[in-house]
Amino acid sequence: MMKLMLATSAIALALAAPARADFWADASADLQGVTIRGVSESTPPSNYVKDVLIPEFTAKTGIIVEYETTSWDQMFDKAIKDMEAGSGIYDFVYIEQDIIYSYLARDFLVNLTDMLEANPDLQAPDFDMAAFTTFIDNFRGADGDVFGMPMEAFIKVYLYRKDLFEEPAHQEAFKAKYNYDLAPAVTFDQWRDNAEYFANIDPNDELWGTTVQAASGHPASFYEFFETIAPSFGVYNWGINAETAAATVEKGGQMNSAEAKEALAFWISMLDYAPPEATASTWDEVASTFAAGRAAQGWVYGENAAWIATNPEKSSVVGKVGVMLPPVVDGVMAEAEAGEGYIGYYDGGAFGMPHSSKNKEATLLFLQYIGQPSVQADWAVAGSRVVHQATYDDPKVQAVDAIADGYFTLMRDKGYLFRGAPEFPFHAQVREAVAPFIYEAIVGTMTPGDALDQAAAAAETEMANLGYGGN
Amino acid sequence: MRNSTTGWLLLAPTLFILVITGLLPFVYVLSVSFFDWNTFAQNPDPQYAGVNNFRRLVFDAAFLKSLWLTLKFTVFVVLSQLVIGFFLAKMLMRDMPLKGLFRTVHTLPLMIAPIAVGATWRLLTVPGLGPIPHWMKEWFDISYILSRFPDQAFATVVIMDIWHWTPLVTLTLMAGLSNLPEEPLEQARIDGASEWRIFWDITLAFLKPVLLTTIFIRLMDALRTVDEVWMLTGGGPGAETRFIGLHIWRVVFPKTDYGYGSAMSLITLYLTIVMCWFLYVAMTGMKDKTR
Numbered sequence: 151m152m153k154l155m156l157a158t159s160a161i162a163l164a165l166a167a168p169a170r171a172d173f174w175a176d177a178s179a180d181l182q183g184v185t186i187r188g189v190s191e192s193t194p195p196s197n198y199v200k201d202v203l204i205p206e207f208t209a210k211t212g213i214i215v216e217y218e219t220t221s222w223d224q225m226f227d228k229a230i231k232d233m234e235a236g237s238g239i240y241d242f243v244y245i246e247q248d249i250i251y252s253y254l255a256r257d258f259l260v261n262l263t264d265m266l267e268a269n270p271d272l273q274a275p276d277f278d279m280a281a282f283t284t285f286i287d288n289f290r291g292a293d294g295d296v297f298g299m300p301m302e303a304f305i306k307v308y309l310y311r312k313d314l315f316e317e318p319a320h321q322e323a324f325k326a327k328y329n330y331d332l333a334p335a336v337t338f339d340q341w342r343d344n345a346e347y348f349a350n351i352d353p354n355d356e357l358w359g360t361t362v363q364a365a366s367g368h369p370a371s372f373y374e375f376f377e378t379i380a381p382s383f384g385v386y387n388w389g390i391n392a393e394t395a396a397a398t399v400e401k402g403g404q405m406n407s408a409e410a411k412e413a414l415a416f417w418i419s420m421l422d423y424a425p426p427e428a429t430a431s432t433w434d435e436v437a438s439t440f441a442a443g444r445a446a447q448g449w450v451y452g453e454n455a456a457w458i459a460t461n462p463e464k465s466s467v468v469g470k471v472g473v474m475l476p477p478v479v480d481g482v483m484a485e486a487e488a489g490e491g492y493i494g495y496y497d498g499g500a501f502g503m504p505h506s507s508k509n510k511e512a513t514l515l516f517l518q519y520i521g522q523p524s525v526q527a528d529w530a531v532a533g534s535r536v537v538h539q540a541t542y543d544d545p546k547v548q549a550v551d552a553i554a555d556g557y558f559t560l561m562r563d564k565g566y567l568f569r570g571a572p573e574f575p576f577h578a579q580v581r582e583a584v585a586p587f588i589y590e591a592i593v594g595t596m597t598p599g600d601a602l603d604q605a606a607a608a609a610e611t612e613m614a615n616l617g618y619g620g621n
Numbered sequence: 622m623r624n625s626t627t628g629w630l631l632l633a634p635t636l637f638i639l640v641i642t643g644l645l646p647f648v649y650v651l652s653v654s655f656f657d658w659n660t661f662a663q664n665p666d667p668q669y670a671g672v673n674n675f676r677r678l679v680f681d682a683a684f685l686k687s688l689w690l691t692l693k694f695t696v697f698v699v700l701s702q703l704v705i706g707f708f709l710a711k712m713l714m715r716d717m718p719l720k721g722l723f724r725t726v727h728t729l730p731l732m733i734a735p736i737a738v739g740a741t742w743r744l745l746t747v748p749g750l751g752p753i754p755h756w757m758k759e760w761f762d763i764s765y766i767l768s769r770f771p772d773q774a775f776a777t778v779v780i781m782d783i784w785h786w787t788p789l790v791t792l793t794l795m796a797g798l799s800n801l802p803e804e805p806l807e808q809a810r811i812d813g814a815s816e817w818r819i820f821w822d823i824t825l826a827f828l829k830p831v832l833l834t835t836i837f838i839r840l841m842d843a844l845r846t847v848d849e850v851w852m853l854t855g856g857g858p859g860a861e862t863r864f865i866g867l868h869i870w871r872v873v874f875p876k877t878d879y880g881y882g883s884a885m886s887l888i889t890l891y892l893t894i895v896m897c898w899f900l901y902v903a904m905t906g907m908k909d910k911t912r
Contacts, residue, residue, distance in 0.1 A: 227874050234660060252661055366768045367857020369875075426748030429768035429858065444749065579661055582876040586683065589859040593769060617663030 178211035195533030248571030263295035298500030302535035304452030345423035348446035359423030361448025370432035383413035395619020405606035414598035456534035459554035496568035583612035654883035674884035706790025739852025771861035797831030
């Protein structure tokens, strides 16, 4: 009986296996030689797509993928202009979580749920929307349909140098100076003390107290302040009241509230303890600074956590990285636990298909290919991104998790405390109106208070110009 | 009549290209400038706004600051390039050892794309990585951080542009100097004129057509500088190197404010034409006066 069952199973497997293995070849039979084009930011997860997933996909389907990885601002410019003009240059574009609302408002994207239902022959057997984490909800339209295939998701965490914090000589010297034990920061006062201490111990200025993503002419500084620092002081959604499109306290916003000003003042003051490249640092440079061992602690985008912690070719702090939740002021954690606030930034993005795509079938296959379970674990190891719930349990991911001080576990267990950008259709426009004042505060030509007062007023003017709120 | 027809036929391809690439975009930008048009507004369609976009410009502190910075930058770089380029041209006209090598090396920056020039200077000036901040600290105890100190950023952008474009001025002035007639110069020397009088009354007078062309080219280039500066400073720190081209780019692209951006573009074009015209009148007037 056992032999019969085994033989039956073997036959069933033999019959089933080719069908599953050949799905990509079968589905793409009429698409051989078709070229699809995509654009994305050059990030570790994106580079994995270029270096690994695209060659695999092309080998299995015969569909050629031309994939452009460029700077963050160029990526958006190119994608938006292509979709606005309907020129059809790109078949898939990177949609950051914070821009999807603008894209949906403009009806730029193909409804992937509908398209999959309409094309059963193109549905990959291993692909399942239910396998994604709740991050996919960021890419759903009002009726719950999916408009973007999640490709990366991560949280912005507090990274610190375990080796420095555990060094007895530092612990002794720190306690002698500050009268309490040296430890990773759980309060902002502690962050400041840690930063001051480590910024002053290296006479060669090769080690600094903290990273600050304070590029003084790039929106990265706007994002670090409004999506990471301000929420941890209890200022959410950029300090904008979405219902009334108000930013100033007088009209019901929070952008120039006392909490926001305290947050900006703290963040700006950290420049005194940050390496000189801080005012030129975007997310990439912050990761490089930390990986080069030039900062004792910092806010770092999680997409970099794995390579900083594990890749000795790129990082000089392998095995020395500690990961924790960033500090928050009193009351913020409780609000985040209750779902009324959040403690930091949950970032990520998806690939979406513009209506102007000229090769929709081939693109749909590609999007499913990157969304299937079998590619997720290696991708997570390479780019510290997780979009499938099952990825957390993969042995490869767990092995990296152990070296990266539990980054993946932290993301799985505490990810709900973080949140992406607010659902603003005027995201880029208000950012461009507000960011110059943050730059002025960084350079010191405005006080943090003045900068936020003027920023809030500028935000309201911009929203009014765009027809929102009527301020 | 036949000659005229043939002439127009020969000109037709060029005129066609000019209309397609020059006139039509200009007319389009002109028409867009009279509309409020932001595709991410609640109403993404163009709304007729009359001259409101031009009126806004007068009160837009960011635009005016950007315009002022651009003019300051233009004056600095064009004057510096003329002076340095003239001396280099004079030097390269003489016989000297390794003249050919020097001339080749001096001309190399011209062959580099502006975006690559910006990238190179960025690598040279990034704190913690670039050699310039390192040596400024080591030799002069100066914290050289472009992204933090506006004066350093502006000065560096000016120096970068001078480094990049002075060779063009040198080459054009060399061409002009090599065509100077010898007789008036010899006559002046025989008459006992000083070198300064010879330079002012003869050399400069004969060089005016070349100078005018060179100044026009550099003036227009400087007023529309974008790529190098975008790469080196991104317009920062703050908005201290956000010249008009960069400012328009930020308004039109990330902010998608097409109507207002078009108005800015037109005003910038108008100012460029006016400046060139004034310069032309001033220089040709000077020529007449010299006569």
